[in-house]
Amino acid sequence: MKKLKWAFALLLVGLLIFGYINYPKLNLISGYASKNLASNVFLAQRDAYFVNTVDHDMPLINLANAEVDTGKKSASASVFGLMERTAVYKEGLGAVLTNTEHQKHNFSIVPERNQKRDTLPFPYGNQGDKDTLMANVDYDALEFTLTRAMQDSVQKTRSLLVVYKDHIIGEKYSNRFTKDTKILGWSMTKSILGTLYGILEYENRISLKYRPFQALYNTDGPKSQITLDHLLRMQSGLAWDEDYFKISDVTKMLFLDSDMTMAQAKNEVIAPPTELWNYSSGTSNLLSGILRKQFSTHQEYLNFPYSKLIDRMGMYSMLIETDLEGNFVGSSYGWATTRDWAKFGLLYLHRGDWNGDRIFADSWVDYITKPTENSKGTYGAHFWLNAEGKYPDLPRDLYSANGFQGQRVFIIPSKDVVIVRTGLEEQSDEQFNTLISDILKTIE
Structure with a gap:
């Protein structure tokens, strides 16, 4: 006993x-x-x-x-x-x-959307596909590759879309998902946010040499040397703990903070800019807060991503959620259908030109695909890279928007291909290398 x-x-x-x-x-x-x-x-x-x-x-x-x-x-x-x-x-x-502060949020101010009806097929419209078969595409082999990927219960893929020369050549969805289902891109949203700075730069409204801490926060210390370029490249030198499996900087920001734009700003400098590469969702939300300060009203800020990018391209399903202070959660909370995520990839494949409408400068693509120092060739400016052959069987010019649970928009300029994968399970580099390689093999 x-x-x-x-x-x-x-x-x-x-x-x-x-x-x-x-x-x-x-x-x-x-x-x-x-x-x-x-x-x-x-x-x-x-x-x-x-x-x-x-x-x-x-x-x-x-x-x-x-x-x-x-x-x-x-x-x-x-x-x-x-x-x-x-x-x-x-x-x-x-x-x-x-939280206890949520009553302060002004839910009455919402983005003003301009969603015009169109008659154009994908990608420049939303009225179906171009009825085109390409002689150099092995459609049976592609169908087999996509079907096999969707049937892998371990990988939990929810959608796969392959676009070649602006044509959808392969498209698959798992049970309960369709071409109209909005899917959370998680950190693919970072690439959307980064693009907004490309638009501002193209319109001569901001410089990548801009020092936000000096200009906005009256900081004269080490933070004053941090530029937009440093932030876009995740090399500001600010401390940040990006660990989703414990109480860390990122989990406190996403699940406790009313104003997510200040979590990174409050952290200390642990290295001079460019000396340290440190992936940080806090940095992306800091950039969202800096973006807001470029506008005189909250309404203008909320309208900007839609009027200058999202609705302008006909990505009408896309929505970026806000925090309790009305800031876009540019690190994590962008939603869109698989086809609209593909349109975003195609915008980059066409180097900022959307059916004759230039959205950002041609040179912006060179900027975001230039490897960031100390990232081992895997990161540019809010985009991931294959510059050092992380995916050994894939073209080195491949770059991508990446998100939690294996959300991806792969852009492959040398193949004129965009591939979107969404799912519920993170994939290894080896798994993506095999999948994308098998898809590209079906295009001669």
């Missing part, structure tokens, strides 16, 4: 220690579950049960109990009844996690 009591006591102590260590994480778990559920249900129009049982079937997140309130357009989640978090949805802005 004494041994049993001791065993029970030790178990109780162990549970208390485990609870003490992990209790703060419950905030992040319930925050992720409620935010993700609200966005998927109200923005992407997906089934709540499917999101809870499939999308949230991952370590720790599967501990959350999340429910939707359709009347209030919100979703709430808790872990064993503890640390409940609620996310609310506003048309035009997306879903946002609430």
Whole structure:
């Protein structure tokens, strides 16, 4: 009996220690579950049960109990009844996690969209595909490659789209997903945000030599030397911990902060600019905040991505969610259909020219694909690169927008190809190397 009591006591102590260590994480778990559920249900129009049982079937997140309130357009989640978090949805802005400050958010100011009806086929319109077969494409082999990738239950691919010479030559979707399903790009949103700076530069409204800390925050110390170029290349020298499996800079920013643009700005300088390359979602949201300060009103800021890029190209499904202060969460929360993600890739394949409408300078592509110092040839300016052969069987000129869970827009200029892959499971470099190589082999 004494041994049993001791065993029970030790178990109780162990549970208390485990609870003490992990209790703060419950905030992040319930925050992720409620935010993700609200966005998927109200923005992407997906089934709540499917999101809870499939999308949230991952370590720790599967501990959350999340429910939707359709009347209030919100979703709430808790872990064993503890640390409940609620996310609310506003048309035009997306879903946002609430906290004690959420009543300050002005939900009445939303982007003004200009979504014209068109009669053009993809990619310059939304009225179907060009009816074209190309003699140098092995369609049977491509179909086999895409089908095999979709059937791999481990990789959990949700959509695959192959565009060659502006034509869709292959397109596949998993169960419950279609060409009209909006999919979260996660960090592919960073490439959208970076492009907005390319537009500002093309319009002579900003310089990449601009020093935001000196100009906006009256900083005279080491931060004053940081330029937009340093931020776009993730080499500012500011401290940042990008770890999604613990309480870190990035998880606190995404699930606790009302103003996500200030998380990186508050951190200390740990190295001179260019000396250290450090991937940072906080840097992208800092850039979103700097972008906002280029406009005299909040409305102008909210309109800018849509009027100058998104709606201008007919990517009408795309939406970038905001934080509680009305800032675009440029690090993580861009949504679009697979076809609209492909249009973004095609804009870069055409070096900023969209059917005769120049959106950014031709030279901007050279800038974002120039390898950043100390990144080992894998990073440019808010785009990922293959400059050093990370994918050994793929062209070195390949570059991509990358996101969590294996979201990708691959741009391959030498092959005149854009490939979009979305899914629920992160893929290794080896897996992507094989998939993209097999796809390219079907085009002679």
